[in-house]
Every structure is written in structure tokens, then in C-alpha cells.
Amino acid sequence: MLEKKRDIRALTKDQLRAFFLSQGLEAFRGNQVYEWLWNKSAHNFDDMTNISKTTRQMLEDNFVINHIEVDNMQQSSDGTIKNAVRLHDGLVVESVLIPTETRTTACVSSQVGCSLDCKFCATARLKRMRNLNPDEIYDQVVAIDNESRLYHNIPLSNIVFMGMGEPLMNYNNVLKAIDKITSPEGLGMSPKRITVSTSGVPKMIKKLADDGVKFNLAVSLHSAKEEVRTSIMPFNETFPLNDLREALEYWYSKTKRRITYEYVVWKDVNDTKKDIDALVKFCKYVPCKVNLIEYNPIDGGDYQQASIEIINNYIHTLEKNRIVVNVRRSRVKDIDAACGQLANKS
């Protein structure tokens, strides 16, 4: 039986160097190949023009490069792009490029489907099939960077881990991908331009703080009332608000970086004065800002966006309490690329 070839991008640079030595070749060839794989995003060994033909054949005999393929690219009237990305085993995830006047942001996926079951989210219906590998996360960013240059004439400026999946449930691979994205041997992006958005897994938030990460943290809060949050995000029963609060206090004590709370206001769910007051109280625990996100109903879903009056009440009360609040209007409903809508429909 033929032995299955290994994905060469699962190897560290040191492992690649050691491989070349084991073949009786110079270790620095490993550095050259590493640069082709990451910095230049080579799809084939034959692209590696400073490597001899014999060596390229030897690599071909031992390894594969499991690159993603953008299967389907949809462009919205506002310039937003949604990629359906096919992985080497045929599974599909989605990633999105969101342009504004001054920057472009990539929203990338970290899992195929999701481990969690937020009631308002289309991805939750897919269930988790597997975690993405670091290279599959990295490739989504490279694809969007290329599209940003091609369609908007600027390089990608920001990344949010807010696509399919709970990034902290794929902790090691997400951190390895960010290492590559920020490394000069990868894309050389500043970690300050990267935000990992979590539904709030307390143990892993503390681990991020202990690991000294330099990127930003956002939490999908959606309610600061225990029973309401549990009804929207059932895992809140396992990780209640007090545990989340304690983890966020720990994060701030270690990093001194404020948290962003992502918050959607739904009709008849979290649209009362008590909901607003609970959010204000929660915001006082740790320095933070609040992003109020416009909701995009999903097919067959029960949730509806609250009225503009209620949103204005939220804004007014937060501002009165000196809490920074931004409203994130959704402009991409025509291609189902908005937050909570990624569900491989294309």
C-alpha cells in the first residue's frame, strides 16, 4: 500500500532543515522552502524556482502542499466579498472581506461548523466537523489579502476571527496561524490589527493572558443577564457570567488591553431597560467598548432586530455612563455574509 504523503506545511522550519540534512542536503535549503511555503504562498513545488529540479522532485515524492481553493467568490453591491473555501478533504468554510473607506478587514473561520449552539447563528446548524489547521486559516487570509489588493487597491489591514467556529475551541491552531500571519516570514501583519472574537470560554481567555498574546480580544456578550444569555447561548449554563467576568478581569490585569463586547439587540429578547442596565453594570468590571451589531435574520430563525428606538436607548445609556459604543451596520445581506450568517449556502 502506498504511504500517505505528509502535508509539508505541518513542519516547522527546524523540522524542514532537519529533513534536508537527513537527505544529505544543506540545511539552508529548508529555509528557502519554508519561505516559498509561507511568505510566497507557493501552491506547487515547481513554483520554487531557486530549488533544483531534482530537489523539487524529492519534495514531491515525500510531501503534498494542502492548499485551500476559493471555490466560489461572491461580491456584494457594497464591495464586500464572500469566499466559499474548499479544503483539501472537500469540506467547505467561508471567509469574508469587508471594505470601508480607509481599510479592509478579513473575517476568517477557525472550524468547519461550530462546537457551540448559539440560537441566532446559522453556523451552529452545521455542527462542528473538524478544526481548521493553521495553514488553512493562514490561506484564508492570503486569499483575502490578494482580493483586497485586486479589487480595492490596498493590502488587507485588519483580521477578525469571527467567521465559522469558536476560535478558542481550536486554540493551538489559531495561535499558530496568528504566529505565521504576524511573522516577517509570513505576512508580517501587526498583532494589534488582529481580533479574536470568542463567545466567552473563561479557561481559554485566562490561557490567552498567560500566553502573553498581543492581539485584541472581543467577546460576543449579547446579554449580561444570566437567564437571557443562557437562552441565546446555551453553553452559558456551563460558563456562567461570573466565570466570564473573572476571566476578563484576569485578562485585563495581565494585558492591560480593553475588551470589546459584541452585542446584538433582539426584539423581545434583550430589549428592556433591565437588559440595558445589566450591560452597563457588566461594562464597569473591566475597561471595554461595546459594538452594537445590526442583526441579519437567518432562514427559519426566530430572532428579529429590535427597533431603532431601543438601539438608541442602549446608545444613550451607555454613553451617559461613559462607555464607548459603536454601531456596526450590516451592509452585506444580499450575499449572506453578515455576522452569524455563514452557513455554506453558496
Ligand code: SF4
Ligand atoms: S455565534 Fe460563533 S460560537 Fe456561536 S454558534 Fe455561531 S460560530 Fe459558533
